[in-house]
Amino acid sequence: MVPWLIALGAFVLIALWFAAVYNGLIALRNQVKNAWSQIDIQLKRRYDLIPNLVNTVKGFMKHEKDIFEKIATARQAAMAAGASGNVAATAQAEGALAAAMRPLFALVENYPDLKSNQNVQSLMEELTSTENKISFSRQLYNDVVTQFNTKLESIPTNVIAGMFQFKAAEFFQVENAVERQAVKVEF
Amino acid sequence: MEARVNLYQAKSRNRRDSVLLFLGMGILFGLAGALIGGGLGMPPLGGVAIGLAVAGIQGAVGWFAGDEIVLSMSGAREVDYAEFPQLFNVVEEMSIAAGIPAPRIFVIEDSAPNAFATGKKPGKAYVAVTTGLLDKLNREELQGVIGHEIAHIRNGDVRFGILMAVLVGAIVLLCDMFWRSMRFGGARRSRSSKGGSATAILFVLAVLFAILAPILAKIIQMAWSRQREYLADASSAELTRNPLGLASALRKIAHDPEPLEAANRAMQHLYIVNPVKPLEERAKLVFATHPPVEERVRRLESIAGFQRLSEAENLDSQSFAPSQGQ
Numbered sequence: 232m233v234p235w236l237i238a239l240g241a242f243v244l245i246a247l248w249f250a251a252v253y254n255g256l257i258a259l260r261n262q263v264k265n266a267w268s269q270i271d272i273q274l275k276r277r278y279d280l281i282p283n284l285v286n287t288v289k290g291f292m293k294h295e296k297d298i299f300e301k302i303a304t305a306r307q308a309a310m311a312a313g314a315s316g317n318v319a320a321t322a323q324a325e326g327a328l329a330a331a332m333r334p335l336f337a338l339v340e341n342y343p344d345l346k347s348n349q350n351v352q353s354l355m356e357e358l359t360s361t362e363n364k365i366s367f368s369r370q371l372y373n374d375v376v377t378q379f380n381t382k383l384e385s386i387p388t389n390v391i392a393g394m395f396q397f398k399a400a401e402f403f404q405v406e407n408a409v410e411r412q413a414v415k416v417e418f
Numbered sequence: 419m420e421a422r423v424n425l426y427q428a429k430s431r432n433r434r435d436s437v438l439l440f441l442g443m444g445i446l447f448g449l450a451g452a453l454i455g456g457g458l459g460m461p462p463l464g465g466v467a468i469g470l471a472v473a474g475i476q477g478a479v480g481w482f483a484g485d486e487i488v489l490s491m492s493g494a495r496e497v498d499y500a501e502f503p504q505l506f507n508v509v510e511e512m513s514i515a516a517g518i519p520a521p522r523i524f525v526i527e528d529s530a531p532n533a534f535a536t537g538k539k540p541g542k543a544y545v546a547v548t549t550g551l552l553d554k555l556n557r558e559e560l561q562g563v564i565g566h567e568i569a570h571i572r573n574g575d576v577r578f579g580i581l582m583a584v585l586v587g588a589i590v591l592l593c594d595m596f597w598r599s600m601r602f603g604g605a606r607r608s609r610s611s612k613g614g615s616a617t618a619i620l621f622v623l624a625v626l627f628a629i630l631a632p633i634l635a636k637i638i639q640m641a642w643s644r645q646r647e648y649l650a651d652a653s654s655a656e657l658t659r660n661p662l663g664l665a666s667a668l669r670k671i672a673h674d675p676e677p678l679e680a681a682n683r684a685m686q687h688l689y690i691v692n693p694v695k696p697l698e699e700r701a702k703l704v705f706a707t708h709p710p711v712e713e714r715v716r717r718l719e720s721i722a723g724f725q726r727l728s729e730a731e732n733l734d735s736q737s738f739a740p741s742q743g744q
Contacts, residue, residue, distance in 0.1 A: 262517075269514060353503065359557075360507035367515035370659070375517075 252391050259379040263400045266372035267318075270403065273365040274313055274325060280361055281306055281332070284354045288335070288345060298334050305331040318401045329362070369403045376400045432649035439642040440578070443585050443635065450589045450631050453624045468595070469588035477584035484580070485544060488536050488688065493680045494524035494546040501525075505552060508561050509545060512568040515657040521545045521571060530676040531555065534688040535567035536576055543571040550676065555667050562654055562664025563671075566690055569653030575646050579687070582639050589635045593628040637704055643687055644709045651714055652721065661718040668718075672711040 285299055305328040312324035339345050339355060346352075380399045383392045451466030499506045506523060513520040518540035524547075526532075531551035537543025545567050555563065570576070655661035671691045681693035687707035 266517070273514075356504055356507065360504075360511060363507075363511045364514055367511050367657075371515055371517050 249391065252388055253395065256379075256382060256388065256392060256395075256397055259375070259382055260397065260400075262375045263372070263379050266368065266375045269368040270365065270372055271313065273361060273368050274309070274321075277328075277358075277361045277365060278306060278310055280354070280357055284335070284351075284358055287348075287350055287354060288339065295338065298331075298338070302328075302331045302335065318403060322403050325365070332358075332362075373402050376402055432645050432652055436578075436642055436645040436649065439638055439645060440582065443582060443638045443642070446631060446635055446638065447585050447589055450592045450627060453620070453627050469592040470584075472591055473584045473588035476587050477580050480580050480583065481538065484576075485536050485538070488534075488685060489524060489544060489546065491680065491682070491685055492526055492534070492546060493528075494526045497523055497525045502552070504557065505547065505560070508557070508564050509568070512561065512564045512657055515565070516540075516568050516572045518543075518568070518572050521568070525549060525552075526680065528679055529553075530678040530693070531671045531674055532678050532681075532693055533563050533567055533690050534685070535570045536688060537571055538577060539574070540571055545571075548678070550674070551671070554670060554674070558660065558663040559667035559670065561658050562660065562667045563690055565654035565657040566650045566664060569650040569657065570646075573646070573649060573653060575650065578646070579643070582642055586632075586635045586639050590632045593632055596624060596628045640705050640707060643707045647708050648714070648717065651718055655718060655721050661721045665715045665718040665722075668711050668715055 281302065285302060289299060305324070309321070309324040309328040312320045315321070336355075336358075339351065382388050383397055383399055447469070448466065451469055497505075502523070502525065505525075509523055510520050521535065521537060521540075521543035523545055526546055526548045528548040529550040531548055531554050533545070533547040533551055535543065535545045545564065547563070551563065552560070651661075651664060654664050658664070668691065678689075678693035681689070686692050686694045691711060692706070692708045
């Protein structure tokens with residue numbers, strides 16, 4: 232009788248442990264998805280804000296046409312990549328858009344009329360904040376991905392992960408060489 | 419001089435230290451219950467139960483009414499986005515980085531720079547800053563301060579703090595009960611025939627304990643409070659990835675000569691830098707709610723990879739200029 236009870240007890244404990252580990256992995260995977268959707272929200276905010284700033288500023292800077300063109304193209308590309316859901320492609324396209332925006336920020340700093348305009352100031356604050364929010368949501372995403380992947384790879388969790396085919400998540404990395412270049416501003 | 423510490427090491431060290439202190443407090447409380455209960459002739463668990471019950475009631479009041487009390491004591495008023503867009507943006511940025519819902523935002527009309535956070539859990543939290551803070555800090559520094567406050571919310575420091583306060587309260591209560599019973603029941607004990615030397619030794623131990631325990635409990639609580647401040651600093655660095663922003667803000671706040679008008683000792687532990695300044699100098703370091711600002715700045719700079727060559731330069735922002743981004 233007693234050996235049966237011990238075996239049953241051991242079985243129950245192992246089953247509970249199994250369930251706990253599995254649930255932990257599910258929770259982490261959902262955190263990863265949630266963090267990704269946070270990035271998405273901020274990216275969409277940025278898509279909506281950019282045309283506003285560009286229009287406000289265009290009037291002052293009629294001769295800077297190709298900055299505006301580059302921004303429009305990059306924005307379209309980023310929206311398309313985001314819609315596809317591919318992490319790496321989105322990261323790359325977003326990096327390109329951020330790079331296209333930088334000359335615009337630099338220019339605003341150098342036009343005193345523009346800089347002191349109330350609308351421009353609050354739009355710049357919004358854009359700065361949006362860039363920050365994108366940055367932080369990417370940071371959170373990468374932090375959560377790190378936790379998830381670490382759990383996946385550690386013993387003994389990796390055994391259960393393998394059984395249920397949990398896959399490692401990708402980091403949000405910028406592969407674009409353009410993003411890493413120093414910004415050249417020509418007048 | 420300790421070795422350079424990175425972000426993650428700083429966090430785990432602080433976390434471990436505060437858990438150890440909590441355990442220490444728990445042990446102290448258990449001993450108090452057992453010894454004093456035993457010294458009084460009660461079953462050991464009886465003492466523990468009574469202490470916890472009464473202190474628990476105090477804790478419950480703190481838990482349920484605490485936020486409103488604290489907010490009204492500080493003179494804070496809730497604000498909306500239109501009034502302070504940059505503040506709202508910074509709070510939202512830090513909440514995103516921490517992965518918690520954004521707290522409600524309050525502003526205190528006071529030219530002294532300071533800030534505090536309170537709240538039972540993320541989602542039911544509040545952050546308050548003074549107008550002085552908003553005027554005197556740049557965006558990067560504001561981000562560091564808000565990061566520190568959001569970190570307090572995310573790390574559950576308010577809850578943890580109430581728990582620690584309940585334990586301290588229970589220990590003080592038990593010791594108090596002991597002294598009262600001495601006055602009323604002491605004569606009876608000397609005529610008791612039971613026990614003998616074992617009871618006498620227990621009694622002496624209980625007396626010693628009743629004298630030392632409240633002081634020891636306070637020391638542990640203050641040490642825990644300091645560890646949580648370091649943890650919030652390190653967490654802020656983790657959120658912003660910019661420890662120098664917070665370091666610069668701390669220097670500015672500590673250097674500011676203006677006193678915070680609504681400051682009082684009941685709330686001093688909640689602010690980012692203790693606003694009851696003269697007390698901080700006079701009080702012995704072991705009873706301080708916050709670590710010294712120079713040490714906080716030094717640790718943040720260590721995370722950033724800087725080591726000061728001379729201590730004298732620590733509070734001098736001229737010898738060291740982080741980029742002043744707007």
